[in-house]
Each structure stands twice: as structure tokens, then as C-alpha cells.
Amino acid sequence: SAKERGKNAYHKYSAHMQKAASERMYLQNELNRALVRNELLVYYQPQVNVTNKKLSGMEALVRWNHPKRGVIPPDQFITIAEETGLIVPIGEWVLRTACKQNREWQEMGYAPVRVAVNLSARQFLKKDFVQTVEGILRETGMQPEYLELEVTESTMIDVQRATQTLYDLKKLGVHIAIDDFGTGYSSLSYLKDFPLDRLKIDRSFIRDLKKSPGNRAIVATIISMAKNLDLHVIAEGVETSDELDFLQEQMCEEVQGFFFSHPLTKEDMESYLKEKFSKPGIS
Ligand code: C2E
Ligand code: MG
Ligand code: MG
Ligand code: MG
Numbered sequence: 001s002a003k004e005r006g007k008n009a010y011h012k013y014s015a016h017m018q019k020a021a022s023e024r025m026y027l028q029n030e031l032n033r034a035l036v037r038n039e040l041l042v043y044y045q046p047q048v049n050v051t052n053k054k055l056s057g058m059e060a061l062v063r064w065n066h067p068k069r070g071v072i073p074p075d076q077f078i079t080i081a082e083e084t085g086l087i088v089p090i091g092e093w094v095l096r097t098a099c100k101q102n103r104e105w106q107e108m109g110y111a112p113v114r115v116a117v118n119l120s121a122r123q124f125l126k127k128d129f130v131q132t133v134e135g136i137l138r139e140t141g142m143q144p145e146y147l148e149l150e151v152t153e154s155t156m157i158d159v160q161r162a163t164q165t166l167y168d169l170k171k172l173g174v175h176i177a178i179d180d181f182g183t184g185y186s187s188l189s190y191l192k193d194f195p196l197d198r199l200k201i202d203r204s205f206i207r208d209l210k211k212s213p214g215n216r217a218i219v220a221t222i223i224s225m226a227k228n229l230d231l232h233v234i235a236e237g238v239e240t241s242d243e244l245d246f247l248q249e250q251m252c253e254e255v256q257g258f259f260f261s262h263p264l265t266k267e268d269m270e271s272y273l274k275e276k277f278s279k280p281g282i283s
Contacts, residue, residue: 028084042094044101047256050248064077082120099137117148133169149175177200206236210243
């Protein structure tokens with residue numbers, strides 16, 4: 001009967017909900033201990049200059065190496081970390097790790113290269129956030145000009161407050177990038193008020209570039225707008241040579257994506273540095 005079927009569907013649904021809830025609870029508890037158990041890792045994805053194809057920077061991307069589940073991508077735990085507030089210590093750990101690593105590579109003799117670190121709203125909105133960044137720069141000896149902080153439009157909803165924090169960060173000498181640009185719903189007017197250095201064109205516009213005249217128009221417009229606003233511009237999620245060709249024609253400065261490299265472990269990034277950009281003084 002229909003009633004029976006409804007009842008079955010309800011049971012299925014509620015079993016599904018229960019499973020999802022207990023999975024969440026499990027991850028939440030595990031994440032609590034992930035930092036102290038040293039289970040978090042930072043991967044680095046190369047950013048490449050379109051003109052000379054050289055490494056221009058890298059983005060630090062967190063991973064969770066769970067003892068039972070293996071490597072868990074951020075999409076599966078960042079939301080939980082944000083909701084529980086754990087994103088604050090986790091984000092701080094990523095920032096410190098990326099700065100330390102950057103210094104270490106410089107000390108090993110590699111040419112200095114910019115590293116970009118993602119910030120979540122919860123971190124950015126903490127009263128002592130700028131002091132935290134300042135402390136990490138001091139503690140690690142990281143030169144601020146090689147550090148770029150990535151924020152999203154949704155982090156900047158309180159424009160007045162965001163503007164103040166960004167200016168305070170700029171005073172430290174770090175760079176600011178807007179991540180996932182073009183996917184937020186905020187007005188464009190903030191672009192002239194915020195002290196920004198770079199726009200990162202969201203991956204969703206790069207995907208289907210070949211098939212979608214709309215995406216081509218949007219990407220071309222973002223690139224020329226960035227130039228007119230005197231901002232640097234990088235395209236995320238570049239996977240094919242066609243995409244790269246189009247971006248080159250449009251005079252996009254930099255790209256990041258699987259076409260050049262997936263995010264790499266620290267060890268693989270070190271091999272990448274060794275291979276592509278041989279150490280000065282070592283042949
Ligand atoms: P995001 O900051 O926009 O980072 C770029 C994401 O795109 C990365 O996913 C990267 O692996 C992926 N990607 C890069 N090139 C390509 C490509 O050619 N094709 C495809 N399909 N994907 C590509 P990932 O590492 O899984 O990170 C996802 C998101 O998690 C990040 O997006 C960022 O929003 C967040 N995240 C990562 N690390 C951190 C962190 O330390 N703190 C915070 N707050 N968020 C982080
Ligand atoms: Mg990012
Ligand atoms: Mg992005
Ligand atoms: Mg993102």
C-alpha cells in the first residue's frame with residue numbers, strides 16, 4: 001500500500017540521516033584530536049607564470065591524514081572545522097607551517113617564492129587575527145612580501161570591518177588575494193575600496209571554457225577588469241592546453257591547475273623545486 005511505501009521511505013530516510021549525523025559526530029571528535037596527533041598535512045600546488053612558464057608561487061592546501069580513513073580532502077572537514085571553531089587553531093597551524101616551510105626552502109638555497117594561504121571567515125574575524133599573523137611572521141622569520149592571504153567575498157560581508165582588517169594586514173607587508181572570484185554575490189564596488197593585490201578567477205569559469213562562450217566572456221572580462229584596477233590575476237583549475245591558450249590570448253598573468261600540477265606533498269614540491277628551478281650554486 002501507499003502507506004506502507006511511505007513508511008518504508010521514511011525509515012530509509014531516517015536511517016540515512018542517522019548515518020550522516022553519526023559520521024559527522026565521528027569526524028568532529030576525531031578532528032578535535034587531529035592537531036595534537038599531528039595528522040594534518042600541508043600540500044602545495046604550483047602557480048605558474050603564463051608567459052615564461054616558471055613557478056611564480058604556490059598555494060598551501062590542508063589535508064587530513066586520518067589513521068583509519070587515509071587522506072581526507074578539505075571539502076570533507078573544513079565545514080565541520082568552521083562550525084566547531086576548530087578552523088581557528090587549524091588555520092593558524094597551516095599558516096605557521098607554510099611560513100616555516102617557505103623559509104626552510106629559502107635556507108636550502110631555492111629562490112624565494114610566494115606562498116598563498118587560505119583564510120576562513122571565522123579566523124579573519126577574530127579580534128586578534130592581525131596580531132596572530134604578525135606573531136607567526138616574527139616567529140618563523142618569514143618575509144611578509146612572500147606571504148599571500150586568500151580571502152573569499154563571503155568573508156568580507158561586513159565591508160567596513162573587512163576594510164580595516166585588510167589595511168592592518170597590508171601594514172604588515174603581506175599580500176591579499178580574493179579567492180574563488182566571481183562566485184560571490186557581493187557588489188563589485190568593494191574592489192576599489194579593499195587593498196587587494198590579486199584576483200583568483202574561480203575554477204567554475206575555467207571549466208567548459210571551450211564549450212561555453214559565456215564563460216569565455218566572463219573570464220576575458222575579469223582579466224581586463226583586473227588590469228584596469230591594477231590587480232594581478234590568476235586562473236584556478238586550468239586542466240587543458242586549450243584553456244591555457246585562451247588565458248594566454250587574454251593576457252592572464254598566472255595559472256594554477258592540474259595541467260601543470262596537482263597539489264604536491266612537501267617532499268614532492270621539494271623535488272619539483274629541485275627539478276624545475278635548480279638551486280643556485282648547485283648544478
Ligand atoms: P581553493 O582555495 O579554491 O583551492 C583550490 C582547490 O582547487 C584545491 O582543492 C585544488 O586541489 C583544486 N584544484 C586545483 N587545480 C585544479 C584543477 O585543475 N582541477 C580541479 N578539478 N581542481 C583543482 P582542495 O585542496 O581540495 O581544497 C578545496 C578548498 O578547501 C579550497 O579551495 C579552500 O577553500 C579550502 N581549503 C584548503 N586548505 C585550506 C586551509 O588551510 N584553510 C581554509 N580555511 N580552507 C582551506
Ligand atoms: Mg584558495
Ligand atoms: Mg579557489
Ligand atoms: Mg574555495
